[in-house]
Amino acid sequence: MSPPTDDSRPRLASGTRWAPPTTGGMEETRMILFPEGVIKLQGTGRLVLERCDGQRTFGEILTDLQKEFDKTDADKIRIDISTFLEQLQKKRIIDY
């Protein structure tokens, strides 16, 4: 497999889903549940995965987040997010 391209539409893999919101928990942390595991997401990781809905393309997600973090170098954002998604794809947590 290779990194996502601008046309890829990242989405959660089969049997991977957001945990239902818990009451009284910290608002900024959300969890993704998958076979035998869980990832807790805050900050950028959460912003990225909330956009992985199978509708938006990787290109659109990037443009969106580059706007959000306009003080950070756009190429660095691309590399970081691409690496992040590729790692999750290898773990079969997302598909694209």
Added chain:
Amino acid sequence: MHFCPLALIAEITHRCPLHCVYCSNPLRMTTANSELATEEWISVFRQAGKLGMLHAHFTGGEPLARTDLAELIASARAAGLYTNLITSGIGLKESRLQMLVEAGLDHIQVSFQDSREDAANWIAGAKAHAHKIELSRGIRRHKIAFTVNLVVHRQNLDHLEEMIAFIEQLEPERVEIAHTQYYGWALKNRATLMPTRAQVEKAVAVIADAEKRLAGRIRIDSVVPDYYARYPKACMGGWGRRLILVNPSGKVLPCHAAEVLPGLSFENVREKSLEWIWQESESFRRFRGEEWMPEPCRSCDRREEDFGGCRCQAFMLIGDDKATDPACSLAPAHHLVEAAVLHANSETQTAKPAPASSFVQLQKRTETLWSYRTNPE
């Protein structure tokens, strides 16, 4: 120190159509008439959700033997749990699978005994292989996660590459390559199941190749078997640290084998809440933390990594549940594991049965080789 339980192992029945020679169920099983009722299990799942647990693993025996399985899955899901069904798939028709998925099943895990039909059925003691292949095709028509569990041992490790190639065409997201661990029936059959060092080393290389080749398609999870490792496994992620097992009769255990331990009594969900059992019961506190630890564990740098290994293995091999797991190379009783390893390597041939004209005859011929798991009454 405060620990939060993460996963519930719901051993909902000990009834099973298979008779696998490596089964980790206890030799003394729960009978069908003492199993928890539907509403008792539903209460367990609700309590687990309230405790902040994340995963519910439905296992057995064969969970499909419970006719209320869909209801149980729905209740676990409603309690906020991620639901995993560990099954042989025997008797799972498309219509029932559909029902389970609609009830909220997230993940299904099907075990394969071998890639070769004859060998697979022989190990399972039942004609199950062809059915499992058919079921695997059906699973891929649903949007759930699919894991294939491959249990490996002396009898099948020589063709691990072939087994991985076989699994590839079933298209799971994950494969668990699990070396047999010696509890329950597997301990009884250890001599016939324990691999040679050469088999274990070759398997490591084969798995590394497969991981590279399948990256992005199939995730492979595997560990080196503890008898061949330098350090013991962190059994259950530590006693009373992460996992709760509820057995078919409602007994709450820190692990699958805990009932073999002497002098420990286990609470039942019929009498106490899961929260009380987790936090207060003597059985869950017994080996939690470090106070119980002997040397060399007590002063070992790895004590927070493997927690002294497995208490049940220490008891079953040494007769002392507080001893360092003999699988550890630093354990005073490590010679016991070394002796078993030496024995497994003294004869590199694998005792195989003579060809038989029928499946029943094959099973008969191998009665001296191993004991098949029996069923509860």
